[in-house]
Structure formats: C-alpha cells, structure tokens
Amino acid sequence: MAAVSHRIFLYCVVLFWMLMALYFLTNNGQNIDKDSYDIQSSMRIMEELQRQNQQLREITAEMRSLERSQEAVGKLEQLLKSLRADLSLCRAKSNELSQRVAQRTLSIDRSRSNTNHLGSTSYAGALALQNQIQEIYYFINSKTKHFKSRDKLPDEIAQDIFGVLSDLKSRTNAALIDVEFLKQSEKSVQAREMKLLGEIVQRKIQQLQNPSDCSTAKKIVCDMTKSCGFGCQLHHVTYCLLMAVATDRTLVLDSQGWKYVPEGWGTVFRKLSDTCTGSAVSGVRWKGMDANAQDLVVSVPIIDSLGNRPSYLPLSIPEQLAQKLTMYHGNPPAWWIGQLVNYVMRPQDWLAEEIKNFEKKIDFRHPIVGVHIRRTDKVGSEAAFHSIDEYMTYVVDWYDKEDMNRQRLGSDKTERLVYIASDDPNVHSEAKLRFPNYKFLGDVRVSESAGVHTRYNKHSLTGVLCDIVVLSKCDFLVGTFSSQVSRAAYELMQTLHPDASAMAQSLDDIFYFGGQHAHSQKAIYDHEAKPLSEEFSFRAGDTIGVAGNHWDGYSKGVNRRTNKQGLYPSYKVREVISRVRFSSFPGIDELIANISKN
Structure with a gap:
C-alpha cells in the first residue's frame, strides 16, 4: 500500500510539471505584444520543458522500480500515459508559440503598424490555451474520480486521491487566472470594438424594422401559434427576425391571442417596428430565398418545418462580422444570436420597472453566480435529473478561483452569493440546507408560478423574464443548455460583456439553437x-x-x-465557424473597418 501511496504522490508531481508547462506558456504569451520581447526567452522555455521532460522520465523510471501493487498500479500507469500525451501537447504548443514570437520579432523590424492583427492573434491564442487547460482538467478529474469510485480502496488511498483532485483544481485555477491576465493586454481594445460592433448591428436591425413606407417594404410574417414554453417561443421570434434580417425584409409578428398575454408580444416588449404597426397580412408560403425573392410578403413556418433551409440559419454568422468576432469572441454564433434576442426582448417601461424592483427586492449584487435548475416537465422527457450538488460543484469552483484571483491582487475573499432560478420551489430550501456557507438569493413565489399548470399568464411570464435577465447579469452561470431559458440567459449575457463565452457551464448539452445546421x-x-x-x-x-x-x-x-x-x-x-454574406448589411463593411481606425 505504501508503494501505491508513493505512486499517487509521484502522480501529483507529474501533474505539477504539466501545469507548470502551461504556466510558462501563459507567461510567455503575455509578452507577445511588447515590442521589446526577447526571442531568447522562448528558447529558455524550451530548455525548461526539455529539463522537465527528463525529470518526468526519471520519475517514470522510479515508479517502475517500485514494487508492483496489483490492479491499482496498472490504472495509475494508464493515467500517467495520458499525462505524457498532454505534456507532449504542451511542448507542441510551446514550439508553435516560439515560432510566433520569432515571426513577431521580424514583423517589429519591418513594421509597427499592424498591432490590431497581432493583438487579435494573441487573444485567440489565449482562448485556445484556456480551452486546452479546461479540457485537461476535465479529463484528469473524470479519470481519477472513476478510479476512486470503481475500486474499493483503503481510506488512506482514497484520501490521497481526494488530495490529488483538490490540488488539481487549485493548479488549474491558477493557470486559468494567468490566461485571464494574458487577455488583459487587449481588454480595452476588445471592449471598444465589441461594443461598437453591437451598436452597428442594433442600428442595422432598427433600420430594417422601420422602413419609410411599410406598404411597399418587403416583409416576413410570423405567428405565435407554436405550442411551447416562453424560452421556446422567444427563440421562435428570434428565428423569425433572423429570417427577416438575412432576406433584407421587415418582420411582422402576428401575436394576437398569445397564450401568455392575449394582447400580444408588443404589450410586454417594445414593438418590433414603429412604422409597420398594423395588423399582420397574409403572405405567400416560404419556398426558398431565391424562389421568394420577388414576393412582397412571405410567411415562414416554424424552423422545424422549414424547407429549402437557407445557409444563414444558426450556427452561421454574417460574413461581414466574422473577422472581428473570431478575433475577440470565444463563441461567435452565441454573440450573433444574442444580438437578435436582445432586440426582440427590449422591455416595455412597466417590465423594465418590474425587473428593477425585483433586483432591489432580492438585494442583487456582485460578484454572484446564477444557477438555473429546470425540473418539472423537462425531467425524464427532454433532460436528466441533476441534483443541487452537481450545480454547486461549479459554483464552488468559481468562487475558489475568484478567491485565488483576489489573493493575487491583495484583496479580501468575497461573500459567496448564489442566485437561484427554478421551476421547483423546493430547490431553495434544499440549497440552503446543504450549503450553509453560501447565501442564496431568489424568490420562491417565482418558482411556484413557473409550474406546469400555472405558467401561462402575465404574472408567471414576468417572473420568468426576471429570472432570465438576472441570470444574464450574473458573473457566472450554471445551468443546463437543454433548457431554452438557460440558453436565453447565456445569449443575453453575450451582449453585456466583450466576451462572455466562458462565463457559463452547462451540465448537459453544449450551446445550440433549435433547428440549427449541423455543428x-x-x-x-x-x-x-x-x-x-x-x-x-x-x-x-x-x-x-x-x-x-x-x-x-x-x-x-x-x-x-x-x-x-x-x-x-x-x-x-x-x-x-460558418460565414454567410448578408445582403441586408450594405455598407456595414466600411462601418466595421472604421472601428479600428477611430
């Protein structure tokens, strides 16, 4: 047993060297944008990695010389094999980064006017490194937990494995914090350019939705007869707006008799148009973008029934936006969909006031993690049951990383706040009982009104909208992307930050849009x-x-x-990332090009 315990200790050492390699990569990347960067530093990193590799070989040799310890040893050796592969990947990344540094040095000698392009390359590289670190953590964490749970190990060994997992998370958090510092070098440029990009898109949608002569304007007509919950209907309206924007048309929404509010969408949210405000007119059926090109009014079905599916459906993005989005955002399709959701969800004054009062009532403040727990009719039909502990695992991880970051900056630890949104009222009391060191915000009455038999009315809708908006304002979101509410909150979140792609964790699906093209x-x-x-x-x-x-x-x-x-x-x-040119965006190329010049 001592041999096994010693092997686990050595496994920790191996893990330490692997994350140190990532650390060197991160700190190396921080200097890419400095004109005074010394190419010799990259060579020192390579020498350091070679030295670490030699130490890894020595550790491996020592492990092989130890007394064999039955099946547990074999499984640990398999994990070690995987770690070697990950370290090889780190060396490959270092080689690639060294080449980039050499190219950077040459470019400095030739020209000092290309900083935007170089900066965006650095940010994209930081995103890739962030993803690699996270995937390595997922892999080792999963394999180690599986090893721990499947075998009946002595308490001493089980405790050692628990220590490995704890140390693994701490080291992963440190590496991720370094990546965040790497991103900071471009934060101001990124924030300015992404803000202006969002404003340009919103102006273009506003122009399309408000033609000077509604009677002669080409239109897309959608109705609200799709039978589903609010999140689903929100994405239906979003899809309708996308169809209108992509075909250079004005969206006319026929929402009279809407089951949430019979008076229609425009009594809850701002009207989609100020100039086309009359009753919806019938149009010819959708036959395809080219086939309907000359038709004045086109009626489109729900996305699931759409024939001759156009290329601009999600997860495609407008080609005119692609360069900036891929430079500065980790999930361009989510950002693009978020812009459309943001337009159709602009609140009427009474709703904005309701949301403001709700935030004041629950004492909403930062930093805070939002948790969306969908139960009731979803469980067993569209999604699996997930315990409160599964959600809170990511909440705990986020706050542990936040506290490490604050220590690095010399700040005090923060209060651990969690906003709970759920259609199960029992979740609130369960969370408080199981996690007494956390403060939970939320309203049980909103959860009660979200029940299957009570959700289709204005009062319940207001509660759902408060949940979506508040979740989108949280510093991190834990939910299930099988739920349209979780996805809607994530989409809106993208409009509030330059890049919120990594500010959420789904327990099940990756991000998607219902009816999308193949991912x-x-x-x-x-x-x-x-x-x-x-x-x-x-x-x-x-x-x-x-x-x-x-x-x-x-x-x-x-x-x-x-x-x-x-x-x-x-x-x-x-x-x-699928890119499709939108004919409805004439002149947008020049507007986007001017962002970097101003």
Whole structure:
C-alpha cells in the first residue's frame, strides 16, 4: 500500500510539471505584444520543458522500480500515459508559440503598424490555451474520480486521491487566472470594438424594422401559434427576425391571442417596428430565398418545418462580422444570436420597472453566480435529473478561483452569493440546507408560478423574464443548455460583456439553437482510436460532426469522412465557424473597418 501511496504522490508531481508547462506558456504569451520581447526567452522555455521532460522520465523510471501493487498500479500507469500525451501537447504548443514570437520579432523590424492583427492573434491564442487547460482538467478529474469510485480502496488511498483532485483544481485555477491576465493586454481594445460592433448591428436591425413606407417594404410574417414554453417561443421570434434580417425584409409578428398575454408580444416588449404597426397580412408560403425573392410578403413556418433551409440559419454568422468576432469572441454564433434576442426582448417601461424592483427586492449584487435548475416537465422527457450538488460543484469552483484571483491582487475573499432560478420551489430550501456557507438569493413565489399548470399568464411570464435577465447579469452561470431559458440567459449575457463565452457551464448539452445546421469541428491532430473503446479514428483536417461534450475530456460525434461515430478527445479539434454574406448589411463593411481606425 505504501508503494501505491508513493505512486499517487509521484502522480501529483507529474501533474505539477504539466501545469507548470502551461504556466510558462501563459507567461510567455503575455509578452507577445511588447515590442521589446526577447526571442531568447522562448528558447529558455524550451530548455525548461526539455529539463522537465527528463525529470518526468526519471520519475517514470522510479515508479517502475517500485514494487508492483496489483490492479491499482496498472490504472495509475494508464493515467500517467495520458499525462505524457498532454505534456507532449504542451511542448507542441510551446514550439508553435516560439515560432510566433520569432515571426513577431521580424514583423517589429519591418513594421509597427499592424498591432490590431497581432493583438487579435494573441487573444485567440489565449482562448485556445484556456480551452486546452479546461479540457485537461476535465479529463484528469473524470479519470481519477472513476478510479476512486470503481475500486474499493483503503481510506488512506482514497484520501490521497481526494488530495490529488483538490490540488488539481487549485493548479488549474491558477493557470486559468494567468490566461485571464494574458487577455488583459487587449481588454480595452476588445471592449471598444465589441461594443461598437453591437451598436452597428442594433442600428442595422432598427433600420430594417422601420422602413419609410411599410406598404411597399418587403416583409416576413410570423405567428405565435407554436405550442411551447416562453424560452421556446422567444427563440421562435428570434428565428423569425433572423429570417427577416438575412432576406433584407421587415418582420411582422402576428401575436394576437398569445397564450401568455392575449394582447400580444408588443404589450410586454417594445414593438418590433414603429412604422409597420398594423395588423399582420397574409403572405405567400416560404419556398426558398431565391424562389421568394420577388414576393412582397412571405410567411415562414416554424424552423422545424422549414424547407429549402437557407445557409444563414444558426450556427452561421454574417460574413461581414466574422473577422472581428473570431478575433475577440470565444463563441461567435452565441454573440450573433444574442444580438437578435436582445432586440426582440427590449422591455416595455412597466417590465423594465418590474425587473428593477425585483433586483432591489432580492438585494442583487456582485460578484454572484446564477444557477438555473429546470425540473418539472423537462425531467425524464427532454433532460436528466441533476441534483443541487452537481450545480454547486461549479459554483464552488468559481468562487475558489475568484478567491485565488483576489489573493493575487491583495484583496479580501468575497461573500459567496448564489442566485437561484427554478421551476421547483423546493430547490431553495434544499440549497440552503446543504450549503450553509453560501447565501442564496431568489424568490420562491417565482418558482411556484413557473409550474406546469400555472405558467401561462402575465404574472408567471414576468417572473420568468426576471429570472432570465438576472441570470444574464450574473458573473457566472450554471445551468443546463437543454433548457431554452438557460440558453436565453447565456445569449443575453453575450451582449453585456466583450466576451462572455466562458462565463457559463452547462451540465448537459453544449450551446445550440433549435433547428440549427449541423455543428462541425475540424481535427487539428491525428487520432487513433484505442482498441475496444468507443472512440473513432481521424486525421488532421477531417471534419467532425458534433453531438455533444461529455465534460470528461471527450466529445461525441461523427467523422464526416469515414462516417464512424463515437467518442473523440476534445482537445484535438477546433470549432468551424460558418460565414454567410448578408445582403441586408450594405455598407456595414466600411462601418466595421472604421472601428479600428477611430
């Protein structure tokens, strides 16, 4: 048993070296934007990594010389093998970064006028590094927990494994904090450019929705007959607006008799148009973008029934926005959808006042983590049951990282606040009982009104809207993206920050939009499936169709080249962002180009 305990200690050492490698990468990246960067520093990092690799080999040799300890040793060796692969990836990243530094040095000699492009490359690199760190954590955390839970180990060994997991999280948090500091070098430019980009998009939507002559303007007509909850109906209206924007038309929404508020959408939210305010008119049925090009009024069905599906459906983004979005945002489709959601959800004055009073009533303040727990009709039909402990795991992690960051800055620890939004009133008391060191904000009456038999009225709708808005204002969101409410809060969150892509954690699905085109990633490394595993093989350059992330270092999907389905390591792929040119955005290229000049 002593041998096993010693091996676990050595495993901690291996893990330490791996995260130190990431630390060096992060600190190296912080200097990319400095004109005085010394290329020799990158060589020192390479020498350091080589020295660490030699130490890793010595540790491995020592581990092999120890007395064998049955099956547990074999499993730890498998984990060590995975760690070696991760360290190899770190070395590859260091090589890549060193090449970038060399190119940066040459570019400084030639020109000092290209800082925007170089800055955006640095931010994109920081996002990729952040994702790699997170995926390494998911993998090691999952494998170690599985090892701990499956075998009946002595308490001493189990406690050692618990210590490994605790240390792993602390080191991961430190690395992620360093990545955040790396991003800070571009924060002011990023914030300015993303703010202006959002303003340009909102102005363009406003112009499309308010033609000078409504009678001659081309229109898209949508109705509110889709039978589903508010989150679903919100995304239906969002899809309708997208269809209008992409086809250079004005959206006319027929919402009379809406089951939440019979008077219609415009009594809760601001009217979608100030110039086309009459009753909706019937139009010809959707046949396709080209087929309907000359029709004055086109009526579109729900997205699930849409034929001749156009290329601009999610997760595509306007080509004119793609350069800036991919420079400064970790999830461009979520940002684009968030802009559309933001427009259709502009509140009437009475609703804005209700939300303001609600925030005051619950004493909403920062920092705070929002938790959305969807139960009732969702559980067992569209989503699995998740205990309060599963949600709180990510809440605890976020506050632990926040406290580490405050220590680094010389600040005191913060009060641990959690806003709970749920359709299950019992969640509030359960959370307080199980986590007494946290302060929970929320309103049980809102949860009660969200029940299946009480939700379709103005009072209940107001409660749901308060939940969505407050969740979007939280510093971090934990929910289930199988729920449209969680996704709506995440989408709105993107409009409140330059990049809120990493400010949420879903317990189930990755981000998606119902009725979207296939979600694709591109392999950046070869992968050979392990024998007798559920994995599939692929080559660098293969397109991978994404079904979901299992949050254990692996995702589920299909290799489009071989049609093999199964699991694949998440760190070996990158997102594919589909870009489609919107004819409704004439002149937007010049507006966007001027952002960087002003």
